[in-house]
Amino acid sequence: AQSVTQLGSHVSVSEGALVLLRCNYSSSVPPYLFWYVQYPNQGLQLLLKYTSAATLVKGINGFEAEFKKSETSFHLTKPSAHMSDAAEYFCAVTPYSSASKIIFGSGTRLSIRP
Amino acid sequence: NAGVMQNPRHLVRRRGQEARLRCSPMKGHSHVYWYRQLPEEGLKFMVYLQKENIIDESGMPKERFSAEFPKEGPSILRIQQVVRGDSAAYFCASSPEGGENSPLHFGNGTRLTVT
Numbered sequence: 341a342q343s344v345t346q347l348g349s350h351v352s353v354s355e356g357a358l359v360l361l362r363c364n365y366s367s368s369v370p371p372y373l374f375w376y377v378q379y380p381n382q383g384l385q386l387l388l389k390y391t392s393a394a395t396l397v398k399g400i401n402g403f404e405a406e407f408k409k410s411e412t413s414f415h416l417t418k419p420s421a422h423m424s425d426a427a428e429y430f431c432a433v434t435p436y437s438s439a440s441k442i443i444f445g446s447g448t449r450l451s452i453r454p
Numbered sequence: 455n456a457g458v459m460q461n462p463r464h465l466v467r468r469r470g471q472e473a474r475l476r477c478s479p480m481k482g483h484s485h486v487y488w489y490r491q492l493p494e495e496g497l498k499f500m501v502y503l504q505k506e507n508i509i510d511e512s513g514m515p516k517e518r519f520s521a522e523f524p525k526e527g528p529s530i531l532r533i534q535q536v537v538r539g540d541s542a543a544y545f546c547a548s549s550p551e552g553g554e555n556s557p558l559h560f561g562n563g564t565r566l567t568v569t
Contacts, residue, residue, distance in 0.1 A: 383560030
């Protein structure tokens with residue numbers, strides 16, 4: 341079975357500071373991994389996805405994530421936080437052999453301090 | 455190019471009533487997924503449908519919940535005899551195909567409140 345664990349339900353950083361949102365996955369087969377962002381009262385928007393082509397994945401809005409198989413991690417980072425980055429971020433996994441559903445983590449709410 | 459359209463955005467029902475949530479996928483998308491988001495929780499998979507077929511309903515409660523995606527028209531998630539615990543945001547997503555390289559496109563959700 342596949343699952344993801346997001347460490348920290350709430351992360352607060354200062355504007356301009358590094359953003360680091362943690363995600364660890366569990367998968368018995370090579371996984372496909374995603375990060376989604378949800379702004380208030382909206383649906384989820386894809387930030388980036390890992391599909392085994394490259395371990396460092398660049399996404400929209402300056403975000404990137406690195407797939408580390410040895411650590412079973414897929415942490416999301418951004419060098420310099422912007423006020424507009426305040427949102428809920430979800431890590432997700434889908435099994436290689438079946439993409440009928442995506443399993444989401446419980447989410448991390450990112451707050452940006454002025 | 456319209457995205458995934460869900461309606462209504464907000465739905466209030468009294469206990470025992472029926473709730474019908476509608477989802478029109480993006481143009482050209484034939485795969486629809488329904489997710490439920492409880493307060494302070496992530497999204498939980500409910501059901502995956504293609505036109506006229508339920509592919510995976512492993513996340514659907516055994517009773518009171520049903521989903522369809524007819525040949526014509528939107529996908530419908532129906533909740534019969536709603537209870538307070540059904541209060542949540544229900545999100546629909548669509549993709550052009552069910553492969554792992556097809557990211558999901560989400561609607562803005564329907565927020566169901568059961569009073």
